[in-house]
Amino acid sequence: MRRTTKPSEVAQSYAVRLMQHLVVPTFVLNPQREVVVWNRACERLTGVAAAEVIGTKKHWRAFYKEKRFCLADLVANERADLLGSLYPEFTVSTHGLGFSAENWCVMPKLGNQLYLAIDAGPIHDEDGRLIAVVETLRDMTDQKRAEQALKALASSDGLTGLANRRSFDQALAIEWARAQRTRSPLSLLLVDVDHFKLYNDLHGHQKGDDCLRGVGAAMAAGLRPADVAARYGGEEFAVLMPDSAHGVALDVAERLREAICRLRLAHGAAAAGSHVTLSIGVATEVPAEDMSSDLLVARADQALYAAKHSGRDRVLSADKALSVFGRAQGVAPCGARKTRLR
Known part of the structure; x- marks a missing residue:
């Protein structure tokens, strides 16, 4: 007997396919901080294939040489107290909508450094339970280097x-x-x-x-x-x-x-x-x-x-x-x- 697909499962499958095709680099963690989505844009940005991180907590390896929390981890663990020590520039969204930050990342797979603008926000079910954390990334390296060059010229x-x-x-x-x-x-x-x-x-x-x-x-x-x-x-x-x-x-x-x-x-x-x-x-x-x-x-x-x-x-x-x-x-x-x- 064929199992009937629930509407919620259809919606989830659609959401995953949608994220895969987003031009914005995006990954998603479950409540246990395991990677459940690592889209193609994220693969291009980091050089890390989805197969390397899906089902693991090793997403940090795409951005840093040493193990540390990414912004999505702080959202999942509700650790706003660590923002200042991990990210030089950050904001905490109101109404529990997550965190935003900027940071230099060493990108070990690619062998270069990128300055990334990062947003991480929680997704809750109807009862308020955390079901996922979505992190999106923007490459701001060119803008940051131009800003640093202008500051250097000024000083x-x-x-x-x-x-x-x-x-x-x-x-x-x-x-x-x-x-x-x-x-x-x-x-x-x-x-x-x-x-x-x-x-x-x-x-x-x-x-x-x-x-x-x-x-x-x-x-x-x-x-x-x-x-x-x-x-x-x-x-x-x-x-x-x-x-x-x-x-x-x-x-x-x-x-x-x-x-x-x-x-x-x-x-x-x-x-x-x-x-x-x-x-x-x-x-x-x-x-x-x-x-x-x-x-x-x-x-x-x-x-x-x-x-x-x-x-x-x-x-x-x-x-x-x-x-x-x-x-x-x-x-x-x-x-x-x-x-x-x-």
Whole structure:
């Protein structure tokens, strides 16, 4: 005797066929978080065939190298508390309609990275019981990379690739506020290319640009990931060093000065020495609540000014700027280690 097909089974079969032909990459989990639908668009997006995941909980392998929850898993488990740790950008739909998120996925099968916009929502029966979770995916990689490129252009100096002045000012405000909260030291290096106008006049603006690029590259190579190096303006640079004691900042400044000496960028202008050198002013503050970051900048600027007027090609601490200011000192040959003025 042939079994009569129930209307609900017909509807379910139709829904599955419909999802298979959707142009939107889609997969469906049952309440046990097993894959019951993995449509053709999802196969194309991930490179993973439906046969590899249907009936399993291995759908995560299509998107990540290590086992972790996908968005549909969080819906099935009602774990909205994990959204923040797993997805940098997310929203929770109202009325229990699911979650939306964006995330970089490593796509192990394809060997590339995609930035995916993800929506996952539950399907309940008439009694409110969960019967499935549907996850849909949109490839937003091109848009995300374009957005990142625009942000980089807006925050970077076009010549050196370092942070620009606006970006540096924002970083200073953030790190100053953090240092106030944590009572930790914040150090600032202000760096100036000695006799740069003479260099430009002698070698031309193209060579001048090359010189600044070389200085910027040396700075970027010699700093920690947490430090912020910026082109502060013209031939002047700045380095912001969070959680850095004064002695550490002085050591970094000296290494930077020596790195430029080792580049041996020929200068040759009268009274400028044979090679390009740097003058660096260093200041450190553990900011109190009533202090402004302007104080840190002013003290580093004062140290830089004193360094340039006491012979150039040297590192000078803000603590000793006043005591040495005005004392003319001969410039040692580039490459010779200076005694730091603390």
